[in-house]
Amino acid sequence: MSFDSLGLNADILRAVEEQGYREPTPIQRQAIPVVLSGRDLMASAQTGTGKTAGFTLPLLQRLVNKQPHAGGRRPVRALILTPTRELAAQIGENVRDYSKYLDIRSLVVFGGVSINPQMMKLRSGVDVLVATPGRLLDLEHQNAVKLDQVEILVLDEADRMLDMGFIHDIRRVLAKLPARRQNLLFSATFSDDIKGLAEKLLHNPEEVSVARRNTASEQVTQYVHFVDKKRKRELLSQMIGEGNWQQVLVFTRTKHGANHLAEQLGKDGITAAAIHGNKSQGARTRALADFKNGGIRVLVATDIAARGLDIEELPHVVNYELPNVPEDYVHRIGRTGRAAATGQALSLVCVDEHKLLRDIERVLKREVPRMAIPGYEVDPSIPAEPIVNGRQQQRGGGRGNGGGQGQGQRRGGNGGASSERSNAPRRPSRPQGDGAAKPAGANARRRPARKPASA
Incomplete structure (x- = not known):
C-alpha cells in the first residue's frame, strides 16, 4: 500500500514524499482512513510507529477540505494536546513539514519560554495549535486564544498525560470546546484510566491497535547486568569505551542523578549532557541537537524530559536506574529500535531494584536476558535499600x-x-x-x- 491510496491530496502527498516516506506504517494505514471519515478514534501504538503522521496527515486533509468562513481572524480549528515540550515541538515540526504546500498556519505553545511571543502569533490567527495543557489554559485565561471553533481535538500520549496529573487541566480544556467535534485519542497503552477517559470523551469511536498492550519492540535487544550501585558509572563508562558506543541515551530517576552522571562521564573522557525540567528550554534544545549531530556521545535524561524525543536510528538505550513504574520501561527502550531500525537496551540493576525488575518482567511476560562482565560481580553482603523517589x-x-x-x-x-x-x-x-x-x-x-x- 502507498500513501496515494489513502485519499490524501496531492499537496500533502508531495510533502510526505519530500520527507522520504514511501509506504505508510501499520498505524497510518489503519488510522488515516478513520480520521478522514470523520469518526472518533481510539488508537494504541508504541513510540516509533509513525503515529504522529497517523493523525496529522488526515487532520490537515480535513481542514483543507472544509475551508472556514471567509473574513476575520483565523480560528483554531485543530487542537493537539501533548504532555511535554519536546513532544509538542516534534509534532509542530511534523505539522509544518506536511503542510508546507497548504494554506494552513500552525503554532506550538508550551511553557518554559516567554508567553508574549506566543500571544502575538495567536493574534494573527492559526489553524492548527499544538499545546501543552498548562500553557494553553494560561493563554486562554488571558484571552489570547479562543477554542470555541475547534473541529478536531487530538490527545496524544494520553496515558502519559494522566500519569502526570493533567486530567483536571484536560477537563478544563474540554469544557471550552464546542460539543460537536472530532476526537482522536492516542495512547501507548489502554489502561483502565484511559478507557474511562475515552468513554467520556469519544463518541462511538473506532478502535485501532498495532501492538499488544505494554509490549516492547521486537527490534530491541534487551539485557540486564546486575551490578553494585556504586559501580554502575564505572561499568557504564567501560562499556561505552570498549564498545565504542557513539550515541547512548541514558535514563536516571532524578534530575540530580542526571546532572551527576553527566558530570562523572565527562571526567571519564566521555562527552555527555543532561536534560530535565530544571534545564531551560534552550539548554535542552542545544543538548538534543548536539546529541543528534555527534557533538556529545551520551544524553542523560529523566523520563519526562525524554518523552517525545525523536532520534533516528538510536543504537543504545541504558537504564542506569530502573523506572518505578514498569510501563515506563517500555517507553524508555522504545527510544531505540524505531521504525525498521534495531537497537540495544541495557539495564544496570542493583540490589535495591530487584523488585522493580520483577515488575517489568511481569509486564513483558518474559525474563530479560542476563549478561555479566568479569570484574563487576555483585557483592552479596550489600543490603537492599528502599527506593523513595x-x-x-x-x-x-x-x-x-x-x-x-x-x-x-x-x-x-x-x-x-x-x-x-x-x-x-x-x-x-x-x-x-x-x-x-x-x-x-x-x-x-x-x-x-x-x-x-x-x-
Whole structure:
C-alpha cells in the first residue's frame, strides 16, 4: 500500500514524499482512513510507529477540505494536546513539514519560554495549535486564544498525560470546546484510566491497535547486568569505551542523578549532557541537537524530559536506574529500535531494584536476558535499600518526593510544568507542578511557593 491510496491530496502527498516516506506504517494505514471519515478514534501504538503522521496527515486533509468562513481572524480549528515540550515541538515540526504546500498556519505553545511571543502569533490567527495543557489554559485565561471553533481535538500520549496529573487541566480544556467535534485519542497503552477517559470523551469511536498492550519492540535487544550501585558509572563508562558506543541515551530517576552522571562521564573522557525540567528550554534544545549531530556521545535524561524525543536510528538505550513504574520501561527502550531500525537496551540493576525488575518482567511476560562482565560481580553482603523517589510514592496517593524526578506529579509535565507558567498570572484553582507535599493542618490549602520545574 502507498500513501496515494489513502485519499490524501496531492499537496500533502508531495510533502510526505519530500520527507522520504514511501509506504505508510501499520498505524497510518489503519488510522488515516478513520480520521478522514470523520469518526472518533481510539488508537494504541508504541513510540516509533509513525503515529504522529497517523493523525496529522488526515487532520490537515480535513481542514483543507472544509475551508472556514471567509473574513476575520483565523480560528483554531485543530487542537493537539501533548504532555511535554519536546513532544509538542516534534509534532509542530511534523505539522509544518506536511503542510508546507497548504494554506494552513500552525503554532506550538508550551511553557518554559516567554508567553508574549506566543500571544502575538495567536493574534494573527492559526489553524492548527499544538499545546501543552498548562500553557494553553494560561493563554486562554488571558484571552489570547479562543477554542470555541475547534473541529478536531487530538490527545496524544494520553496515558502519559494522566500519569502526570493533567486530567483536571484536560477537563478544563474540554469544557471550552464546542460539543460537536472530532476526537482522536492516542495512547501507548489502554489502561483502565484511559478507557474511562475515552468513554467520556469519544463518541462511538473506532478502535485501532498495532501492538499488544505494554509490549516492547521486537527490534530491541534487551539485557540486564546486575551490578553494585556504586559501580554502575564505572561499568557504564567501560562499556561505552570498549564498545565504542557513539550515541547512548541514558535514563536516571532524578534530575540530580542526571546532572551527576553527566558530570562523572565527562571526567571519564566521555562527552555527555543532561536534560530535565530544571534545564531551560534552550539548554535542552542545544543538548538534543548536539546529541543528534555527534557533538556529545551520551544524553542523560529523566523520563519526562525524554518523552517525545525523536532520534533516528538510536543504537543504545541504558537504564542506569530502573523506572518505578514498569510501563515506563517500555517507553524508555522504545527510544531505540524505531521504525525498521534495531537497537540495544541495557539495564544496570542493583540490589535495591530487584523488585522493580520483577515488575517489568511481569509486564513483558518474559525474563530479560542476563549478561555479566568479569570484574563487576555483585557483592552479596550489600543490603537492599528502599527506593523513595519517583512515581512509586505518587501512585500510593502522595504528591511525590520533592527531591525525586517529579515523574507523575500534578502539573509535573510539559517537561517542567512549574516553569511553564512563569510568565502568566497565577490562578489558585490550578495545582502546581513542584512535586512537594502539601503542608498539613490549617496551611493545607495554602499555595506552595513556586519551585524549579520538575523533569
